[in-house]
Amino acid sequence: MDVSRLCAALVAIKSENPPGDTADVIEYIRDFLDARGIPALVIDTGSGRSNLVTRNPKKKLLFCGHVDVVPAGDGWTHPPYAGVIEDGSVWGRGATDMKGGCAAMLAACDSMVEEGRELPADLAFVCDEEAGGDHGIRHLLRENLLFPCDCLIAEPTPARHPCIGQKGLCRITVDFTGTPGHGSLYPVVGVNAIMEAMGFLTFVKSLSDRRYPLDGNLQNLITASAGAFSDEFHIPDGNRILERITFNPGVIAGGEKVNIIARHCSLGLEMRIPWGCSIPELVREIHGHVPSGTVNVDTTSDPTLTDPEGDFTAIVSREVEKVWGGAVFPILQWAASDARHLRRAGFNVIEYGPGEISTLHGIDERVSVTSLEKAVRIYRGILEAYSSKNSTS
Known part of the structure; x- marks a missing residue:
């Protein structure tokens, strides 16, 4: 055939x-x-x-x-x-x-x-x-x-x-709520939901600096995989990709009008989860960094x-x-x-x-x-x- x-x-x-x-x-x-x-x-x-x-x-x-x-x-x-x-x-x-x-x-x-x-x-x-x-x-x-x-x-x-x-997967949607007012008064007056989302993303970015404990066999497998990535895809830091949280804020929508302090902002975020990272603990920590909004967990799966x-x-x-x-x-x-x-x-x-x-x-x-x-x-x-x-x- x-x-x-x-x-x-x-x-x-x-x-x-x-x-x-x-x-x-x-x-x-x-x-x-x-x-x-x-x-x-x-x-x-x-x-x-x-x-x-x-x-x-x-x-x-x-x-x-x-x-x-x-x-x-x-x-x-x-x-x-x-x-x-x-x-x-x-x-x-x-x-x-x-x-x-x-x-x-x-x-x-x-x-x-x-x-x-x-x-x-x-x-x-x-x-x-x-x-x-x-x-x-x-x-x-x-x-x-x-x-x-x-x-x-x-x-x-x-x-x-x-x-x-x-790796594992965690997809969430975070809805931020601000306090509206005249745009000319921000940041002295009001809470801007878009800026709240930006602050949250600063925290998310810091997650990729964390490392998680691995046993020797898994570490060896990750190192071998990283070498294969480098040869096949020309990715210079395959170890970092596999050992740490990688993230992508893929969808964001917010605001009502350019001269109004944004009352709403919604962020769709995807994170790939490495071995050794607890998704429930990660989600609890995320909740703690969203004081003026809600976190909806859409999809999770462990490595x-x-x-x-x-x-x-x-x-x-x-x-x-x-x-x-x-x-x-x-x-x-x-x-x-x-x-x-x-x-x-x-x-x-x-x-x-x-x-x-x-x-x-x-x-x-x-x-x-x-x-x-x-x-x-x-x-x-x-x-x-x-x-x-x-x-x-």
Whole structure:
């Protein structure tokens, strides 16, 4: 099977989130599986937000991917939903994140089924990773449609570095309240809600100077991950990213009129939480720095980690090394994905997939044909390993 053409076909099916309508791409995958005798169940949570799981999941391995993509925007060399294959790459929105990984998983399964062999993995393709997963992986978990096992998510990663853990997440909205008056009298008179928000952000900025206690093994893993970041992304201080709180005040709105002391200001803040930091304690401290407003906690999740010495990590790393060679070792990730929900539900999760990570969520997103083909070989090797495990269990 030509995995690049399969990837291009998936890219050509628009599935932006928002709005999150994945019905067409999920139907394409269902038809693909039906043609190979792999029964699947489609679950629609409304407005075309469709997910797919293989029926009666009970295998020791789960292949998982999301089919929603972020909006494309303008300025592309090739139309973002044309699925162009050119210059050794598949171009388009979602090629790297993560329809390339989904295509490679499907192609690996196809190669095993073509040999008349039983597939040793269940499959799940979900609709809502880019918006938090409530209609996607979290829905499948709530409905008991998936059961804890070893899970490989085909998120794009550095070629030689499976991802076995990720920082935590805390998203909050803070609403500040001021005392209005004539703008010409401030700061002698009144309380300006916008200035209160600025003062709060000074406190938030100071959080990134804190360090948290780590055991030796975790510290070594962070140091190795930082080296991989430096090589792959040219990030000079990967240790700081993984060891400390990073933050982004992503949305702010406030004020009523330029000559009125602002009575209202709302701030949307996201923080990525390192190992060793207590989110409940952090939230309590934040409350103490908002005397004239309210703090609403929107989303939290603690840092998660799959055993770096476990059998699953060893299997994935071994198959990656067979294909790519060189120094292969697992790393930690600063971002969030469906992995956090699955780990919290008892799954052993590793992320590994093809992609040009520098183009992820950017203009001219693409995935190289070489990385797609190598991912198929790696996924096939993992399937072989679990096929052997099933035959000896």
